Amino acid sequence: MEATAEQLRWMYEKMIEIRDYEETMSRVYLEAKLPPKIQKGLAFDIGAGPVPGEMHLAAGQEPVAVGVCAHLRRDDTVVGAHRPHHFAIAKDVDLNAMTAEMFGKATGLGRGKGGHMHLFDPAVKFSCSGIVGAGAPQACGAALAAKKLGTDAVAIAFFGEGAANQGAFHEALNLAALWRLPVVFVVEDNKYGISVEKSASTAIASNADRAVAYGMPGVLVERNDALAVFTAAGEAVARARRGDGPTLIEVKTDRYFGHFQGDPETYRPKGEAKELRQHDPIPALGAVLRARGLLDDAADAALRARVSGRVQAAYDFGRNSPYPEPQDALLHVFAE
Amino acid sequence: MSTNTTTRRLTMAQAISEATAQEMARDPRVFVMGEDVGKYGGIFSATTGLLDQFGPERVMDTPISETGFMGAALGAAAEGLRPISELMFVDFFGVCFDQIYNHIAKNHYMSGGACRYPLVITTGIGGGYNDAAQHSQCLYSIFAHVPGLKVVVPSNAYDAKGLMTTAIRDDNPVVFLYHKGIMGLSWMSYFEGSTNEVPEEQYTIPFGQARVVREGSDVTIVTLSQMVQKSVLAADRLAAEGISAEVLDLRTLVPLDRAAVLKSVQRTGRLLVADEDYLSFGLSGEIAALVAENLDTLRLKAPVRRLAVPDVPIPFSRPLEQFAIPQVDNIVASVRGLMTFKLD
The missing domain is CATH 3.40.50.920 (Rossmann fold)
Structure with a gap:
């Protein structure tokens, strides 16, 4: 499957947007979390600053999000995991409301009740969960609904390689194959489940091989490359859309930051992240665009400025939005 | 209840399946899934007759895979369907509680009210027939303890039908716990007061009224x-x-x-x-x-x-x-x- 010029431009711009978003967050997140502004004796204060709590960033993993979402429509469902920003951005989640949510603001997607691991945007059918592996059965449910409603919408479950050792993953694969559901399971293998290397957690090298146990195609994408993901996902999404059932894809990708911000990363060889950045998938895709005559220096600069403006506007919106009223904690337990 | 209503004596199991059938006939978004809910009609007869009336697309036997199908119920509810998902024994909640308490119960809240999950989890509770520690518990307090779940525990057929209808129509997740020893099963002694007169027509009983x-x-x-x-x-x-x-x-x-x-x-x-x-x-x-x-x-x-x-x-x-x-x-x-x- 060949990407159209429009798809190439879209993927490139989205990757830049994701990277800009995550790099910005890596700085904003640290505001007021480091000495000397925090409790004496602490090296870091997770609950301080304008964006408190855990923060899992996806810089380096952009190809997975854009390579899959390039094939999706607004009425397709995406269920992400605890590291969700790249999927959300690629699924066109409202950037302002998403950012405000991370600042805990009343204008956030969840009015400040969810935070960065719990982003819900029903307008584009995006949700995610902080529980590893939990999204896979939920994507099956969305796919089941599409089937029952007679639409050709599909559902995508994104999760890390660590999730493939959860029971939920295996139950979901069996259900999806048994019921021939229009769902695609996408495993992001970023080599680490927090600190534990894949080889120390997973009995086989490629989770794609696990597909055979459920009678579905399993595809391994060995390069952290948007077009490679695009090709694999294109076939899987088309297969799901025409009613031929699920596919399992594993993508070998790179995590540039720690598991969470503040992670000392003592489990990683020194300089690994720096080395990974030598194989940045964004300039690689940029080179493809240039070779096709779709990009030059001026267009690149204009695009980056546009994206940067959009991202900055979202952070400004989040930062400047009001907090919810404290007693609003009592609202939204139940729908009226 | 008006005086000219036709009533029959129903067991609680019959009342629950009748409420479900009538609501399924009224609302095409409602469907049932769970273990042995199809041909078997539910181990405790809560879905008897539904497969014949509505077919396998709307009365779905699932694998023994509670995390899988509870999560699927959530995913389908998010898309606007109204699943009824049966957890055969409440004691089995341990294999799927993450989907129930971390997601089904909380997603509406975490979305700031933006998303709705209209689904019913039906489940059998209670002992008294020597089924021992893993098949005899009630556990309703655990579900009631977690914010975001409505919890219904009927004592008789009349209430069960009205409460089940209310449960299916509710836009929130509802856990509907029926005691096996009042279902009126032909293979387990039960308390006869639970089998009573039930109107043929649909009716609702509001939640929160003792x-x-x-x-x-x-x-x-x-x-x-x-x-x-x-x-x-x-x-x-x-x-x-x-x-x-x-x-x-x-x-x-x-x-x-x-x-x-x-x-x-x-x-x-x-x-x-x-x-x-x-x-x-x-x-x-x-x-x-x-x-x-x-x-x-x-x-x-x-x-x-x-x-x-x-x-x-x-x-x-x-x-x-x-x-x-x-x-x-x-x-x-x-x-x-x-x-x-x-x-x-």
């Missing part, structure tokens, strides 16, 4: 589920001794009809909570706390008493199980005990 099953003036027995039937039998025996016991059926734990409990205890001045769940940190403690927090509005003539499973797993052997689960005799004895106090 029912005075039997009026009384000396003591309030706050109870639910099968224990309602035991409490009525106990009240009969107490009446013969000149003790007038009021039996209050909570019907739903979330929402909880606190006003009904207080109103009754204000009148009787004595409270017994008769519960089949574990004693500590659960329903009976919640009701006792409610009364304690409102002592400025009522005057107790005796300390609050709680009857519940005494913090042991449900044992297998008949004498052990009958001891662990409160029985009619225990209710009678507890009420007698309450009548001996004289608090000023």
Whole structure:
């Protein structure tokens, strides 16, 4: 499957947007979390600053999000995991409301009740969960609904390689194959489940091989490359859309930051992240665009400025939005 | 209920499947899934007849894969369908509780109200038939403890039909727990009071409205589920001794009809909570706390008493199980005990 010029431009711009978003967050997140502004004796204060709590960033993993979402429509469902920003951005989640949510603001997607691991945007059918592996059965449910409603919408479950050792993953694969559901399971293998290397957690090298146990195609994408993901996902999404059932894809990708911000990363060889950045998938895709005559220096600069403006506007919106009223904690337990 | 309504005597199982069938006929978004809900009709007959009427697309047997299908219920509800997902025994919640308490219960809240998950989890509860510690629990207090789940625990067929209809129409997740020993099954002895007259037509019973099953003036027995039937039998025996016991059926734990409990205890001045769940940190403690927090509005003539499973797993052997689960005799004895106090 060949990407159209429009798809190439879209993927490139989205990757830049994701990277800009995550790099910005890596700085904003640290505001007021480091000495000397925090409790004496602490090296870091997770609950301080304008964006408190855990923060899992996806810089380096952009190809997975854009390579899959390039094939999706607004009425397709995406269920992400605890590291969700790249999927959300690629699924066109409202950037302002998403950012405000991370600042805990009343204008956030969840009015400040969810935070960065719990982003819900029903307008584009995006949700995610902080529980590893939990999204896979939920994507099956969305796919089941599409089937029952007679639409050709599909559902995508994104999760890390660590999730493939959860029971939920295996139950979901069996259900999806048994019921021939229009769902695609996408495993992001970023080599680490927090600190534990894949080889120390997973009995086989490629989770794609696990597909055979459920009678579905399993595809391994060995390069952290948007077009490679695009090709694999294109076939899987088309297969799901025409009613031929699920596919399992594993993508070998790179995590540039720690598991969470503040992670000392003592489990990683020194300089690994720096080395990974030598194989940045964004300039690689940029080179493809240039070779096709779709990009030059001026267009690149204009695009980056546009994206940067959009991202900055979202952070400004989040930062400047009001907090919810404290007693609003009592609202939204139940729908009226 | 109007007087010209046609009623029949139904078991609670029949009432639940009738409520489901009528709602499925009315609303094409409603479907049922779970283990053995199809041809078998539900191990406890809660889905009998549905497969024949609606076919396998709307009455789906699932693999023994509770995390898978509970998560799928959530995903389908998010898309606007209205799944009824059966957890065969409540005891099996342990293999899928993440989907229930971390997602089904919380996603509406975490989305700031943006997303809705209209689904019903039906599940069998209770002991009394020697099924031992992994197939005999009630556990409704655990579901009620987690914010975001409505919890329904009917005691009879009439209530079960109306509450089930309300549950399916609710835009929130509802856990509907039916006691196996009042379903009216042909293979398990049951309390006959649970089989009663049920209108053919659809009706709803609002959540959060306890029912005075039997009026009384000396003591309030706050109870639910099968224990309602035991409490009525106990009240009969107490009446013969000149003790007038009021039996209050909570019907739903979330929402909880606190006003009904207080109103009754204000009148009787004595409270017994008769519960089949574990004693500590659960329903009976919640009701006792409610009364304690409102002592400025009522005057107790005796300390609050709680009857519940005494913090042991449900044992297998008949004498052990009958001891662990409160029985009619225990209710009678507890009420007698309450009548001996004289608090000023």
